[in-house]
Amino acid sequence: xxxxxxxAGWRFKQPSVIPGFGLTLGFSLAxxxxxxxxxxxxxxxxxxxxxxxxxxAIATDRRTLNALEISFGxxxxxxxxxxxxxxxxAWVLVxxxxxxxxxxxxxVDLPFALPTAVAGIALTTLYAPNGWIGKLLMPLGIKVAYxxxxxxxxxxxxxxPFVVRTVQPIMEEIDKEVEEAAATLxxxxxxxxxxxxxxxxxxxxxxxxxxxxxxxxxxxxxxxxIAGNLPYKSEIAPLLIVIRLEEYNYPAATAIAAxxxxxxxxxxxxxxxxxxxxxxxxx
Amino acid sequence: MTKPHFRKLLGALVVTSVxxxxxxxxxxxxxxxxxxxDPTRELYKAYDEAFAAHWKAETGETVTIxxxxxxxxxxxxxxxxxxxxDVVTLALEGDINAIVSKSKKINPxxxxxxxxxxxxxxxxxIFLVRKGNPKGIHDWSDLxxxxxxxxxPNPKTSGGARWNYLAAWAYANAHDGGDETKxxxxxxxxxxxxxxxxxxxxxxxxxxxxxxxxxxxxxWENDAYLALDEFGADNFEIVYPPTSILxxxxxxIVDANVDAKGTRKVAEAxxxxxxxxxxxTIIAKNHYRxxxxxxxxxxxxxxxxxxxxxxxxxxxxxxxxxxQPYHFGDGGIFDQIYKPAQ
Numbered sequence: 342x343x344x345x346x347x348x349a350g351w352r353f354k355q356p357s358v359i360p361g362f363g364l365t366l367g368f369s370l371a372x373x374x375x376x377x378x379x380x381x382x383x384x385x386x387x388x389x390x391x392x393x394x395x396x397x398a399i400a401t402d403r404r405t406l407n408a409l410e411i412s413f414g415x416x417x418x419x420x421x422x423x424x425x426x427x428x429x430x431a432w433v434l435v436x437x438x439x440x441x442x443x444x445x446x447x448x449v450d451l452p453f454a455l456p457t458a459v460a461g462i463a464l465t466t467l468y469a470p471n472g473w474i475g476k477l478l479m480p481l482g483i484k485v486a487y488x489x490x491x492x493x494x495x496x497x498x499x500x501x502p503f504v505v506r507t508v509q510p511i512m513e514e515i516d517k518e519v520e521e522a523a524a525t526l527x528x529x530x531x532x533x534x535x536x537x538x539x540x541x542x543x544x545x546x547x548x549x550x551x552x553x554x555x556x557x558x559x560x561x562x563x564x565x566x567i568a569g570n571l572p573y574k575s576e577i578a579p580l581l582i583v584i585r586l587e588e589y590n591y592p593a594a595t596a597i598a599a600x601x602x603x604x605x606x607x608x609x610x611x612x613x614x615x616x617x618x619x620x621x622x623x624x
Numbered sequence: 625m626t627k628p629h630f631r632k633l634l635g636a637l638v639v640t641s642v643x644x645x646x647x648x649x650x651x652x653x654x655x656x657x658x659x660x661x662d663p664t665r666e667l668y669k670a671y672d673e674a675f676a677a678h679w680k681a682e683t684g685e686t687v688t689i690x691x692x693x694x695x696x697x698x699x700x701x702x703x704x705x706x707x708x709x710d711v712v713t714l715a716l717e718g719d720i721n722a723i724v725s726k727s728k729k730i731n732p733x734x735x736x737x738x739x740x741x742x743x744x745x746x747x748x749x750i751f752l753v754r755k756g757n758p759k760g761i762h763d764w765s766d767l768x769x770x771x772x773x774x775x776x777p778n779p780k781t782s783g784g785a786r787w788n789y790l791a792a793w794a795y796a797n798a799h800d801g802g803d804e805t806k807x808x809x810x811x812x813x814x815x816x817x818x819x820x821x822x823x824x825x826x827x828x829x830x831x832x833x834x835x836x837x838x839x840x841x842x843x844w845e846n847d848a849y850l851a852l853d854e855f856g857a858d859n860f861e862i863v864y865p866p867t868s869i870l871x872x873x874x875x876x877i878v879d880a881n882v883d884a885k886g887t888r889k890v891a892e893a894x895x896x897x898x899x900x901x902x903x904x905t906i907i908a909k910n911h912y913r914x915x916x917x918x919x920x921x922x923x924x925x926x927x928x929x930x931x932x933x934x935x936x937x938x939x940x941x942x943x944x945x946x947x948q949p950y951h952f953g954d955g956g957i958f959d960q961i962y963k964p965a966q
Binding site: 465469566570585590 | 823954
């Protein structure tokens, strides 16, 4: 995900000497239209059959709002947690050599490959009050399964690879000598992290965050098992869409989907702006 | 690869493809698809085998039956959206009516097609509790007590859950003198005691039996017996409330699909044979209640306590066509009782 730096006026960047720019651009646009734009416009078109007042009624329905809040809120928290721990995992994988490193490296991708429903069932079994982890948390008064906390755990699980895999390659590019140079110039470790390492990594971290966040917002399979699915409490927006479909209420289902789409788009746009700003700021 | 080799290979490919083509043709058999709901997995696995053998003996044709299971409502929607089902065997009439009205793939008079309103078996909703019944659950009124956790799926996504809900409603109605506000209060309290709403009946059974959540599972009679078999009779026991609902899972031919595929004859035989002696025995052995118990050897019919069962066609509900939108539609009673305190 890259954002073109702001340029003076609308001009195509000079294509490379290898021919084929017209063809590849044409193909890209056609492909994107077919795969993304047409389905999405179908979604908007179908919800447009509602009319504004009805659309507004669905959008401001308490249950819809609660579901959206839960979906976006838990995805945000999970993405934030993943940013911290995903960066840490990437750091360990890039900077240290230890036995079994390759296995750990491969393990990071498992949430990508695993069917999400399997992940959901496995996590629920672990965190249920009689599960291995749930049993330990129960005496502390922490309930994970069947609460929004469970949703966060599921989303952390499926979102981790997004952060690790976006941050890792950028981290590999950072020369160790830069840190050493900073150290010889008298920078403290904290200063090295905040002033030397972080600026270079920030765009990648933000990208990782937005990917993990976007994935979490739309996640269904791994969440419905651990969420408990109680309306107003732990009902995620994708489940509400499924419920509306079960009621054969296609316009309402697409309306909620369209709202999610718009919200996600705004969120990703903001993230992109922050990223552009951080690029300019830290270069 | 040299040229002669390549030709040989090509020749071999052509021969095998032709052979397999003709062979495939010679062994061509009819395939029909039965789209059903979750708890019938075991029943239809046994029935399909028996029916295929019966059909082979009767006509010499080989019939392959494909099964598809899922939440009843989701299955109905798949058929509406174009899933090529020859027959549907769903959890409730409302779901088949949805196919009738939304896609017109099933003739509106489908209920008259087979005996007993096209319901070859019935079932009911009962309780599964933990061994020794520590919370002393015997009747519906025990479910709304403080500190009792009730496991039931979400009526919005599960057909079985709608039967659960209606059974509770029928109990409340009988005990509160038909006062609807009190009925709502009762059912609302029951759902307030539910810590989880799974999306399907099987999911709830797993939540209760395997994950150890809750004190009582409201569920299909056959699923409760399956849970006993699966998770051990020394962990759970079945409780029959004095009253419950008469659940009639119906079956129907998907007329538009069988006519397009030319499978009407076998599809009709497939559902019609459900009323045979052999099929009714399979049904009884799978803990469903056969529509024609007189055909089944008494030893094969599980002994169940005599409890009062209320039908959906009772004036209290007025049939699925009325009950479905009234209770489970958007803004219906279920939505009302689940509104949080403002």
